[in-house]
Amino acid sequence: MPGSDVSLTRPLIAGVVTALVGFTSTFAVVLTGLRSVGATPEQAASGLLAITLVVGVGCIVLASRYRIPITVAWSTPGVALLAATGAVDGGWPAVVGGFFVCAALILCTALFPPLGALIARIPPSIAQAMLAGVLLPLCVAPFLGLVDDPWGVAPVLIVWLVASRLLPRWAVPLAFVAAIVVVAVSLSRTGADLDAASLVPQFAFTAPTLTIGSVVGVALPLFVVTMASQNVPGVAVMRSLGYTIPWRPAMLVTGTGSMLAATAGGHAVNLGAISAAIAAGPDAHPDPKRRWVAGVSAGATYLVLGALSAAFAAIVLLAPEGVIPAVAGVALFAAFGSAIQQAIDDPGERTPAVVTFLVAASGIAIAGVSAAFWALVTGLLVRAVLHLGRRRA
Structure with a gap:
């Protein structure tokens, strides 16, 4: 029928x-983050492929099962954290081990609700200040x-x-289109060309290993920012639109998906x-009961984008230095602004938030553990010191 x-x-x-907006806006951040922690171009492309496919399947499973327009995404704050973390003791296998532990923690929030409640007790100002410090560079x-x-x-x-x-929603994707034009001009000048083999998506699996740096410096901060900056706001956004997220099934799907993607280089799904x-x-759609189709459609589109992910990764690899970081940077402006606002919004929490932000932005690493963890601990x-005795008084 025409109406239907x-x-x-x-x-x-x-x-x-x-x-399309979700992928083209932040896939460059994913590749930048994975390369920063030691992934080769092939391993980074594998990570992008794995995480894109898992996101697609997650959208389809949750939206079709619960008839709610649930969308799944990769952890953009998490991969920005990786970009600021740098090399990890134990190399890329240790980073993959950190991904695996993070996925296990996400699964634990489904199986043991008190863990999710514990993360929720971290003051939003501290979590957002840590994220802002990570995003600054x-x-x-x-x-x-x-x-x-x-x-x-x-x-x-x-x-x-x-x-x-003029087109706020498409600002970052169009910036990437401009980057493609820059890459094309650069290739025409140098005479270089795309390798056809690099356009075929391939998985590059890595056996995970665990080190103190990978668990404390990668897994824990990645888990915290994924929960505090993606999962909790995601539930709030859906609630504001009239939907109740099935928390335990959602965490089971995203945790399992994160675990499946980890050995292929995928960082976290949320x-x-x-x-x-x-x-x-x-x-x-005007009718909230029919919007679930959008979740399935988004998932199917992500699966198509996964098939094209190797081509996107190849373009990034050929881009002149500075071009792709520019795309990644503008993609994170909104997240940075939101994190700063939430970090300093409450005057009573401002000093701990500022300290957290500065430690995270400093990039210091102690005992092989990244600045994000130390920022959280310090904040x-x-x-705790500044609030000591306030409640009793």
Whole structure:
């Protein structure tokens, strides 16, 4: 019937838009983060492939099973954390081990609810300050690149700025299109060409190993930022749109998916937060009961993008230095602004948040453990000292 076709078209398109915006806006951040912690280009491409496929399957399973427009996404704050972490003792196998432990912790939040409650007790100001400190170097990268390579980076920033004014939702994807043009011009000048073999998606599996640095410096901070900056806001966004997320099944699906993707280089899967508003909002369909189709559509689109992920990774590899960090940086501007706002919003929590932010932004590593962990510990310690005796008084 014509009416049913129209009603089905809207959520289908909303799902496609959700996946396209989510993938093209932050896949460069994924590759940057994985490369920063020691992945080879092949391993980083494998990680992108694995995490994209798991996201697609997760969307389809949850949306079709519960008839809710649930969207799954990769942990963008988590991969930004990896970009700031740098090399880990034990190399890439230890990083993969950290991914595996993080996935196990996500599963534990489904099996043991008190663990999720414990994460929820971390003050939002501390968690967001840690995230802001991690994001700062990535958000500064576009301006550093503009100085080093103005002809390569300026087109990306100009397109992003104009699109932010005219087409805000598509600003980052269009900035990536500008980066593709820059890459094409660069290749025409150098005479280089894409290797056809590099365009075929392939998995590169790595046996995980565990070190103190990978567990404390990768797994724990990755778990905290994934829960505090993705899963908890994702539930809140869906609740604001009139949906109740089935918490335990969602954590089982995302935790299992994260574990399956870990050995192939995938970092973490979580509930969609920003993308959730696209698929579950009124624009997807006037009838909330029919918006679940958008979740399935988003999942199917992610599966197609997974097949194309190797081509995206190859483009990133050929890009002039500074161009892809510029795309990754502008993709994180909104997340950085939101994290800063939430970190300092409460005057009573401002000092611990500032300390947390500065320690995370410093990039210090002690005993092979990254700055994100020490930022969290320091912020909680400062907060405990400053709040000592207040409740009793």
